[in-house]
Amino acid sequence: QxxxxxxxxxxxxxxxxxxxxxxxxxxxxxxxxxxxxLFPKAAGLARRIHDASPLNEKFKQLI
Incomplete structure (x- = not known):
């Protein structure tokens, strides 16, 4: 992987x-x-946002 x-x-x-x-x-x-x-940092942030329900919902509302 x-x-x-x-x-x-x-x-x-x-x-x-x-x-x-x-x-x-x-x-x-x-x-x-x-x-x-910056790539791994951005990927890590995206993964954390995706994995955290409240953050994921808020992010979806913003975009």
Missing amino acids: IAHDESTVLSIHDQAIEVMRAQGLRMTIEEEQVALN
Whole structure:
């Protein structure tokens, strides 16, 4: 599972970088590292919101 998740993230990461480059956007290595560090945090927050009923209901109301 972990190996699959890592390969999926890298694949999505590579696709996102290609889309950005096609639009003329460039990131430094430092900016790329910051962005990659945000992915697991955002995924963890989404999982906690999904798993917590009151938060999930409130989130659904907001979106």
